[in-house]
Every structure is written in structure tokens, then in C-alpha cells.
Amino acid sequence: MAHIVIMGAGLGGMPAAYEMRAMLGAQHKVTVVSALDYFQFVPSNPWVAVGWRQRDEVILKVEPLLARKNIAFIGKAVTQIDAEASSLTLDGGQTLAYDYLVITTGPKLSFDEVPGAGPVNGHTHSICSVDHAQKFWADYQEFLKAPGPVIIGAMPMASCFGPAYEFAFILDADLRKRKQRHQVPITFVTSEPYIGHLGLGGVGDSKSMMESEMRGHDIKWITNAKTTKVEAGKLFTTQLDDQGNVLKEHEVPFKLAMMLPAFKGVDPVAAVPRLCNPRGFVLIDEFQRSKAYRNIFSAGVCVAIPPVEVTVVPTGAPKTGYMIETMVSAIVRNIADELKGATPNAKATWNAICLADMGDTGAAFVALPQIPPRNVNWFKKGKWVHLAKIAFEKYFMSKMRNGNSEPIYEKYVLKAMGIERLAEK
Secondary structure, eight states, X not given: OOEEEEXXXXXXXXXXXXXXXXXXXXXXXXXXXXXXXXXXXXGGHHHHHTTXXXXXXXXXXXXXXXXXXXXXXXXXXXXXXXXXXXXXXXXXXXXXXXXXXXXXXXOEEEGGGSTTOSXXXXXXXXXXXXXXXXXXXXXXXXXXXXXXXXXXXXXXXXXXXXXXXXXXXXXXXXXXXXXXXXGOOEEEEESSSSTTOTTTTOXXXXXXXXXXXXXXXXXXXXXXXXXXXXXXXXXXXXXXOTTSOEEEEEEEEOSEEEEEOEEEOOHHHHXXXXXXXXXXXXXXXXXXXXXXXXXXXXXXXXXXOOOSSOOSSOOOOOOOHHHHHHHHHHHHHHXXXXXXXXXXXXXXXXXXXXXXXXXXXEEEEEEESSSSXXXXXXXXXXXXXXXXXXXXXXXXXXXXXXXXXXXXXXXXXXXXXXXXXXXXX
């Protein structure tokens, strides 16, 4: 009997547990370890932040869901990984041995890289977790009584820019519905070299389309922005030119701000010798397996993927849901093959496919592969994307509730886009 331990119960960890249980025989044990006892559908957080969703609509308690599938759950944080001994130490001192470890922890939100940033000890908000989104919603309700300037964007070394764009347009839509948009100047401050870069070097016509949308919604922007500190009511950012020279120093006033932070690897993973790159992301081979430890696999935001291109202000490469799903499926197949004595050969599809809601419309993009040159470079917008994302939220939450092990991004997202054939490329 083999014991497979999955660290994390999020967008990678829960599907990994379900697929692992479906693929492996009953003689093998599957355990999920997570400091959180609930699954959260992170793509819905922008809606939570403006009150369009309630917390209980986007989270699920994981222990009863896993128990129904004969998957063990331990609701404790991992404090140390002994990769040589194939053992975890949990909060409180408990140890847990594994034959295979699957790391799907997501990122550490590195607010401390910019003094004054963050929702706990700083002056900016985040939508990276449901707790952070709820905190924004609480402050937003007070803000609406006496509106003022808003800043939305992404700090240096951020790697997932889509949610910042989503949130800018969702907030714009919510304020228009409340007849208060005219009271709220919005500035988009981003480390990207241009609007629509997305950490991907642009996708199709994303630059001109997103700039047009921002102008149409009266959202000002600052790109190549190296944000250096945040004070109460004021964000300091240095705008660089394309050669890295200082173009302008900005002191941007705000009454409410949401800035996505830089990502790093979580501490116990980053601390393992030879496992990670300098920022704590897991170094993997083409089979999602650690380059240093053959019984450790990893998927999702916590894996090391090189930037698509060098930018003046450092940016990371995003890991979209479709990519994460294919990483998870590859890991499951490779572990199953090893347990049967076969050579692992499953590889993830490192393609970027995303539905981005914009309040009452939306944008969809496809980059196949993520790193240029690409076979497909496609960016479109329309109300259908807004409706497709709502439908996908329902599909994914249903998958989690019912323990469905079927990959669904290909089936539903690509179908919603009307380009199912891309799944085969």
C-alpha cells in the first residue's frame, strides 16, 4: 500500500484528491493536509468583495466531502518537510509519513515586499482569499457613504494580473449600478509594461482592446509602475520607461485600494533544500516531479515557471485554472503509473485559457502555449464571457460538492468559448 499526501485543499489540491482516489485502487491511502478546513473558489473573490456573492456561496467544508470518497483529511498546517525521510511535521508536532507528496499549496502572499501594503498591517486590500475579499466588502460599505479615489492594480513581482483587471471593471459596474461612479476616480497601477500584458507578453489584441475598455470606463492607468511604499491614503510608485529609467514619480491619493501582491512559495516548502528556486517555487521536470526528490510532485501557483519575457519591472507568469487542471491530471497519471511499475510519461498542457468577468461583460483569452511563439493567440470580449464565468462557477462548485474527478475546464470553458478543438492542440 502506498500513502499519497496532498498539501493544500484549493483549486489544485481538491481535484488532485478526487482524481487520485478515482485512479488508484482502494489499497492505496490518500490524505489531504491543509491549514484551512474549507475549499474556496478563488475566482469568485472579486464578486465577494462587492457583495455580489456571500462567503457561504464560494466555500465548502472539505472534511465531509473527502470522507465520502474515502480520502483522509488533516486540518493542520505543515511546519516542516523532511524530503529525505519522506515525512511532514504538522502544527503541534505530529508527523506524517508519505510515499508520495503532492504540493498544491498555492502561494505565499508577500505583502511585506512593499512597506505599508496588505490588508492586515497595511493600507491596501487584496482579493487573493475569501477573507481578504470580505474585508474589502466591509470597508467598501463604509466607503460608499463618503466615496473618493480608488486604486486597483498589481505590485512588482505579481504574477496573476487577470483578477486586478476583473476587479477594476467589476467595481466600475457596481458603482454605476449604485449611481455613484461619478464620485469615484479609478486609477489602475500595474507593474506590467503595458495594459493587457497580463504577465503573458500580451495575448492577441489584448493591449489595444483593454486600453479601449479602460478609456471607455474612464479608468486611468500607470504602467511600468514600481510601487515602493504605501501610506494611509497615498501610494508611492516610480514609473519607468522601456529602458528602465525613471519616467515619473507618482504619489497617488486613494480612499480605498486593492493591489495584488507579489507571490512567493510558502515557508515550509521554500525551506526544503534543493526543492525550490530562490523565491520558493517548486522546481519540476516535464512530468510535474521535483528535480531533486522523485517522490515529490507539484501543481499550481506554487510551481516554478519562468517569466514569459523580461520586463522592466519584474513580473511573473500566471498559472490559470486550465493549466493547473492539466498539471493535476498529469501528476495523478504519473503516480498511478509508478505504482504499477510503469514509467511516468504524462505531461501537463502549459496553455493559458481564462474567462475574465468585467461586471456586465467579460474577456476571454487563449494562449497556446503560454510561452511564445504560440500556435493560438486569441483574445475576445462579450457578454457571453460574463455569463460563461457564472455558469462555470456553478459547475466547479458542483464538482467539488459531488466529488467529481472529471477534468472540466476542457469540457466547459472551451465549450463556452466555442473553440473545443483547441483542447486537442
